[in-house]
Amino acid sequence: MWSIMRTRARTMTRFVLTQSFLPVSPNLCNISPLLHCSPSSVSLGLTGSSSSCEVSGRPFFSRSFSGLQTMAEDSVTYLSQRAAAEIDETLMGPLGFSVVQLMELAGLSVAASIAETYKPSEYKRVLAICGPGNNGGDGLVAARHLYHFGYKPFVCYPKRTPKALYTGLVTQLESLSIPFLSVEDLPSDLSKDFDVLVDAMFGFSFHGAPRPPFENLIQRLVSLHRDDTAGRKSPVIVSVDIPSGWHVEEGDVSGEGIKPDMLVSLTAPKLCAKHFCGPHHFLGGRFVPPSIAEKYKFQLPPYPGTSMCVRIGKVPQIDLSAMRETYVSPEFLEEQVEANPFEQFNKWFKDAVAAGLREPNAMALSTAGKNGKLSSRMVLLKGVDEDGFVWYTNYGSRKAHELSENPWASLLFYWDGLNRQVRVEGFAEKVSDHESEQYFLSRPRGSQIGAVVSDQSSVVPGRQALHQQYKELEEKFSSMSVIPKPKHWGGYRLKPELFEFWQGQPSRLHDRLQYTPQEIDGKQVWKIVRLAP
Numbered sequence: 001m002w003s004i005m006r007t008r009a010r011t012m013t014r015f016v017l018t019q020s021f022l023p024v025s026p027n028l029c030n031i032s033p034l035l036h037c038s039p040s041s042v043s044l045g046l047t048g049s050s051s052s053c054e055v056s057g058r059p060f061f062s063r064s065f066s067g068l069q070t071m072a073e074d075s076v077t078y079l080s081q082r083a084a085a086e087i088d089e090t091l092m093g094p095l096g097f098s099v100v101q102l103m104e105l106a107g108l109s110v111a112a113s114i115a116e117t118y119k120p121s122e123y124k125r126v127l128a129i130c131g132p133g134n135n136g137g138d139g140l141v142a143a144r145h146l147y148h149f150g151y152k153p154f155v156c157y158p159k160r161t162p163k164a165l166y167t168g169l170v171t172q173l174e175s176l177s178i179p180f181l182s183v184e185d186l187p188s189d190l191s192k193d194f195d196v197l198v199d200a201m202f203g204f205s206f207h208g209a210p211r212p213p214f215e216n217l218i219q220r221l222v223s224l225h226r227d228d229t230a231g232r233k234s235p236v237i238v239s240v241d242i243p244s245g246w247h248v249e250e251g252d253v254s255g256e257g258i259k260p261d262m263l264v265s266l267t268a269p270k271l272c273a274k275h276f277c278g279p280h281h282f283l284g285g286r287f288v289p290p291s292i293a294e295k296y297k298f299q300l301p302p303y304p305g306t307s308m309c310v311r312i313g314k315v316p317q318i319d320l321s322a323m324r325e326t327y328v329s330p331e332f333l334e335e336q337v338e339a340n341p342f343e344q345f346n347k348w349f350k351d352a353v354a355a356g357l358r359e360p361n362a363m364a365l366s367t368a369g370k371n372g373k374l375s376s377r378m379v380l381l382k383g384v385d386e387d388g389f390v391w392y393t394n395y396g397s398r399k400a401h402e403l404s405e406n407p408w409a410s411l412l413f414y415w416d417g418l419n420r421q422v423r424v425e426g427f428a429e430k431v432s433d434h435e436s437e438q439y440f441l442s443r444p445r446g447s448q449i450g451a452v453v454s455d456q457s458s459v460v461p462g463r464q465a466l467h468q469q470y471k472e473l474e475e476k477f478s479s480m481s482v483i484p485k486p487k488h489w490g491g492y493r494l495k496p497e498l499f500e501f502w503q504g505q506p507s508r509l510h511d512r513l514q515y516t517p518q519e520i521d522g523k524q525v526w527k528i529v530r531l532a533p
């Protein structure tokens, strides 16, 4: 992308001025600059739908499955070459972006998409094959970010562009000691030396036949795919915006082109993306302002949180048996831990907060009534000290009934990203009414009304009934500055009798340190033992 040369840019500006940006009707698909069409073939289902595309059997790991929002591909906007060029022109013209900025964000999106899907623990060695234009620049930027994400990038950049933007990118990569490989330096069999191949040769403005050495490089990527079908392990291919050699609108016309495993569409997918059959289609380039999105009637999935990429379409068929993480953590040794498990918990909790994990105070609470049947649910830790772990809830809820019959309960924290879990077991009792009141008063007004409304765990006639009740109470309390805590709402404190601190390690040789109370010479101490993983 960003492949319009300065001289062309002037021509394009004139062109844009004479074009109408009015939305076009879908039945004008073949002449309109942007289309909202159904992809002809792609249907990659979670449940193994009758897809005409083959899904690679390689294990994959993607936050998309759990965290990122996805959008059905049949409702996504696809851009023609002309519309893509117009958008670039608008971004770099009236909207004030520079090519440097857009390239940086595009390259970051590519690196983020790779990191979402191919973990460096398994796909460490990345070769970025970069063309002479801006698509190649995106590849150079991606290589730099991948280095910082923990990958080992290599760059093949056979036709260097002598502009400051590109020479600067090369210098940045060289300063990171990222090797530049000439075409001749490349091993004859790319599959032995690389886990990921980034195809950043040509972008959406390319047309015509690829010239040497790119024609040969494209063929090498194509032949890798052929080897793959013969059952040999191949690196995955990630194409930046357009699979190089494909027609920007018609796709792989000859059927003999690159078949990428991942396509990272920048700004919006180009028409050729309708023919992409790989398992991972991502959108990147998180800089499109609403004016462009509205003008071009963009229908694209929203970027989640602070992410620089978002999956388009469904996640591919999931092989649960192949989903496993390799944990790499520092050693967790008996000599390092705090003698007091509350202090150890505080230490790890601070780490979880510092790591920016979402809701590190979320914990699974398991209870069992007198019939011994267990139930678990998440609650939020709202206080912890040597007296125990505190959470708040409804005293009429299922958990409360079970605790009234059997106060023994367990808590479980899981801090993904730190490879840590903490188990806490003990007995729970209600906190004082005063303590519950203090906390209730600190809650946002909406949560206070919600607590009054909800007869937690009881059957309700429908959503509407809850909202109606909420509205009525909002009116009732409108003149009151303080909403009184309802009697049925309050806290529990679990007094621990066992802690276990778990840290994931390679080869499933995880660390598990368990604390239980012991009396030694009339003094209460915590005994620490290591458990087999």
Ligand SMILES: Cc1cc2nc3c(=O)[nH]c(=O)nc-3n(C[C@H](O)[C@H](O)[C@H](O)COP(=O)(O)O)c2cc1C
Pocket (backbone or CB within 6 Å): 359, 362, 375, 376, 377, 378, 379, 380, 381, 391, 392, 393, 394, 397, 398, 399, 400, 456, 457
């Ligand atoms: C992350 C998370 C935090 C939650 N925190 C609380 C909480 O602090 N208190 C609470 O009563 N319910 C909380 N819930 C809702 C509970 O999981 C559960 O649905 C509710 O308490 C009813 O459970 P029960 O019917 O087993 O009593 C939370 C849910 C999630 C997903």
